[in-house]
Amino acid sequence: MRIVVTVGGYRRMRVKSSVFAVISAVVWLLAANLAVGSTQAQAAAPSNHQVGTYFIKLPPAPRGAHSAAALAPDATSPWIDPSVNTTENDPGDIVPCHSGVLCPAVWDPTTAKWKVFNLSRCALYKVFYWNDWGQYVDNQTGGVESRYYDQGYNIVNRFWPTGDAIFDQRWDEVYYIRNCF
Structure with missing residues (x-):
């Protein structure tokens, strides 16, 4: 699939994309966000905290x-x-x-x-x-x-x-x- 971006009627740039590339980018962003979020949650927990206690x-x-x-x-x-x-x-x-x-x-x-x-x-x-x-x-x-x-x-x-x-x-x-x- 090709996506062509035009501005003011002129073709400015071509972006070659696939469904796989879009999904990969979304998954990568979610994984990065989860990694940062879980690190923050662990840092905020007291040192004697046990999951489920x-x-x-x-x-x-x-x-x-x-x-x-x-x-x-x-x-x-x-x-x-x-x-x-x-x-x-x-x-x-x-x-x-x-x-x-x-x-x-x-x-x-x-x-x-x-x-x-x-x-x-x-x-x-x-x-x-x-x-x-x-x-x-x-x-x-x-x-x-x-x-x-x-x-x-x-x-x-x-x-x-x-x-x-x-x-x-x-x-x-x-x-x-x-x-x-």
Whole structure:
């Protein structure tokens, strides 16, 4: 294909072009723009940023919770079976929930801290001494459904990954968690 450019009725220049050349130029421009854009985004991210990681700001201690100095001697720390990686955090701390993980936060009356459980393996978990209100973030991948069950395996809550949304949950009614259905 030939394109002839005329100005004022006079032929000034001939430009030989093909569909391939036009497409190549557009692709090259898009690639150059994406390379510059992604470099800028990486430069702006903090050094500890991980793709797909969301950060949770833990809430204040539950109403009526005791301070660490006034803990009840008969209190029991929340736990889960099978066991998972957990972290203990002060109210107001900002903690990561990595990609592929369901992150429930449960108040631990023995330490006056939030215990964040990292459920990354597909399993049916049994929870123990999960009391009062807490929160969770579902940062799993692949659109899997998660379910919280009561003592009789009735569904208390069912949800899908949302990543950066934090949800409240009454843990007293939860006895089992299946993080992938």
